[in-house]
Amino acid sequence: MTHDHDHDDHDHSSELSEMQLRVRALETVLTEKGYIDPAALDAIVEACETKIGPRNGAVVVARAWSDPAFKQALLADATRAVGSMGHLNRVGDHLIAVENTPKRHNMIVCTLCSCYPWEVLGLPPVWYKSAPYRSRAVKDPRGVLADFGVTLPKDTEIRVWDSTAETRFIVLPMRPSGTEGWSEERLASLVTRDSMIGTGLPKNAKEAS
């Protein structure tokens, strides 16, 4: 294909216009062929931009921090536990929650493509899909954590989950100290996206919004 030239970093504006035209052509053909409905596409884009996102996961984590029975249910079967919260779309059948403890820190990656728990975290950030993260997370996770400004004790086990099938993982981070008696809503404000991927930690009590 003559228009499939290599992309250069200094070439963003021409990629933009070229890709706008190219993707519009694809959408027009698929629409005219009767395969897709542009109005449905609009709604998917809108949902990605406004409805799905890490706030959904943060609410799940805050509930687990507050309610031991829910936490137990979440770790036993995250699909069912998150489904029971009602306010989220069905999360598919294959969601798994993994718990951080003082002895073990979990980190999620997809070395082969970009598998990510969309239903609870939204679409993945660019870095999660990038070669630096995908290549290093399984071999040098402490180095990756250092890129995010996170240092863990030397004897903490680092457990990396490579998402090589349709199972999807969310990290249940440790509840920050000094948050006794907080409401779930207030706790959720401490839960960052990266803390649910395992490249970050929750905010501490003093950083609460």
Next chain:
Amino acid sequence: MDSVHDMGGMDGFGKVEAEKDEPVFHAPWEGRVLAMQRAMGYAGAWHIDHARFAQERLPPLTYLGVSYYRRWALAMEKNVTERGFVSAAELEAGHAQGPGKALPRKLTLDLVPGLSRSTFYRQQQGPQRFKPGDRVRTKNIHPATHTRLPRYARGKLGTVESCRGCHMYPDSVAIDHGDDPQWLYTVLFEGRELWGLDSDPTLKISIEAFEPYLDPA
């Protein structure tokens, strides 16, 4: 296939750089690409592993050199043409030149609010061969087609941690050989088994491994 998409353990890609206040999409066309992929998947035009395999077959320099959603777009162009949904002439012209092929479903606006991830569970074909605690060795396989056993974890000794049920098998689906359902396991490896004695002794890595990837050890 042993291509550049299989990046686990490669060196030289540099630091992980997070973008501050990153938007969901960096340009409107990225959202259209994602939405088209979902709509064609819903319609039954192809499975997710067809989309992955199409990306893996991009020239390595293209795979590494283009943006994420551009890679999706290139793979989608491959799938629509190779699978006979659109001709190359139609893509070039930007208009249909004939009617489309029949598809099982169509994603219309009213269906979007209830849209959720489909299930990958399939009816088992036989008993589970492994149970948690079993020692296993991953096979040393190098198929020229799609597989979800990463290179860094081939021929390695690990332990079955969990069974995740019986799932459609990507290696079969991607080459149109059907669902061929297989048991799926979380298999845990010590860092030193994968990366040698210099590896961080606190490191443990798991993959999600389909039963055909595993031998008893």
